[in-house]
Amino acid sequence: MRTLIVMTSFALSCAADLALAQHNHGAPAAGTRPADAAPAPGGRPGGGRPSGMREWTRQPLLLGRPVKDDRAAALITARGLTAGGITVYAADGPAEARKREFAIDAEGARIEAVAPKTGNYHWVLAREESPELVKVASTAWYFGNPGDGPTDMLATPKHELEIVPSPLPREHRSYREAEKWKFLVRYHGQALAGQALAMETEFGSRTQAVTDANGIATLVFPRDFKQPPKGDGESEDPRARGRFVLVTEKEDGGKRYLTAFNYSYTQDPERSRSLGWGAAFGILGMVAATPLLRRRQQAQGDKDHA
Amino acid sequence: MLETLFPTLSRVRFVVQLAMLFLTVYGSVVVGTYAADKITGALPALSCAYDQANGAYCVLVPTQHQVHHRIGMAMVQAQQLTTQMVLPLLMVLLTFFAFFFVIGKAFCGWVCPLGTLQEWVGKIGRRFGFGVRRFEKGDLGEVKRIRPVKWVVLLGFVFLLPLLTGLGVTPHSLGNPYCDICPSRIATTLLTGNTEELALRINDGWKFGLGATANVLIGFMLVGGLALRLPFCRICPLLAFNSVFQRLSPMRLSKPTRASCGSCHICTDACPMDIPEISSAEGRKAYNEDCTLCGRCVEYCPQDKVIELKWGPLALFGSSRAYYKAKVARELPDGTVKPLKFVRNAAKPATADA
Ligand code: SF4
């Protein structure tokens, strides 16, 4: 028995070591997902909608779209602020490539994953500065390839007033209608308590939350999703995305800081699911199994005692 | 001290299963929120990727995904099958094997959350005095009859349908059909308080049908499991998948030829998978494709050193008469323990009494 216990502990620690080893090499599966569990990982701030969309907010935004045939690149455009370039932070890769600048041209800025094989979340921001005002637009972009999770990247302060998703949706998830999510507001790297954080969505909802003592604001995503208009014979797309933006402002030393974080959210999956049907089939399975319970112990008991 | 805390192999296993259930269902609190931080994306156990709080993903997800997208879809574009397309799938298998090598099929008997849940349902059944039903002649029929089902599920739902979908033959909704019928998806998400996976998709006929199958399976497992031990494991594609590699891990069940085996069949009675070979056969054949390396047969073999759990040359645990005597006094081979009092009162006098 002692050998077994020792071996069990040994086996478990081996498994943990192996786990780390394979993680460092980037698990191939990190780029995979239970197809359809959720739409392609959140990094579609553009929401897959036509770029000629109507204005739904005056807040600064960073809108992105994937580059055809290049999974390690994306095209980002800035709205509502004038910035010469885009700054991209990666969670992984060589130290000198963790923060990179990309110039904006007429098309926008073509940003790239830190290395072709190192994807995951990248933090994207643009900045406009004058003596009175610092305006920052930020978003996150998910490159499908494996790479480190964004925990440390998010924890690193990047500029004065920041909105930090805590956490970002996991790779197989998205922000969704009717869900509660937390955001940290930071000023010069310190959590900011009692700070107002406003939310606007593409579908016209406006809501606000105030940060608690730890600088965390909890926002409920409004149940306002509207499916894009369908063409003839097209069915509803459960993966369609809508946009939202969070904004916070602060005055300090005669200077105003305005920071926005925009991203996408999806509709409440319950809209296309039925718990009633689910339960009905569950019960059907239970009923189907009841004949197994009928024969009680007698014959069996005799046998076991034999 | 260790012996007091862990008097039996079953107790060691119970504690490990409890820890693994926590890690596989709620493990994100330990390993971090993001999927990239998970222990692995190719675990040889049904640790479900749909559970947002888990600590690892099961290997069947990336397998279906690679077969669907990297092989099926890429073949359509390139009109041929190249090494480039198969490479990601090989990477998945390699990652899987890095884990599998360590404890082999004990991933089923010791780690898999769905295996653990089924076992606990069975324990409840024994406590409530439901008689054990078996796959054997005279009850549910020979176990050999159900064994091929898991291979059909593996080949059909994990490989063939995703491939045909990638090739454009079957509709897109059949891209990861095994996940759609997998009861672990429902069980583990329900354990995190999420009813989304229990709810059926109503805007897609295929998804509705496959999802309904999963719900029937979980319902069947919860009630049927009270009498039939490990009902789902018997048709689980991961059991088949793991058994392909079972001889490649040093972890194994060993029953060399020993004259002292009197073929009393107690080990088969104790086996939750109703494996007759463990008592009737010896050598290689005794370690059957259905074995989950739970070790119950070793605990219940009344002969010294006839059955052993081994890792390479190292004997981790071997059968012994003294151990058997102590064990059988607590619990009968089929898991029967003293039923709860009110169950005993209600039952007929002939009810087994351990
Ligand atoms: S649904 Fe089943 S097969 Fe799919 S990831 Fe979850 S546990 Fe694995």
Ligand code: SF4
């Ligand atoms: S056979 Fe049972 S224990 Fe093994 S993976 Fe399948 S459900 Fe889990």
Ligand code: SF4
């Ligand atoms: S043969 Fe032994 S170790 Fe394998 S499943 Fe049966 S009882 Fe468990």
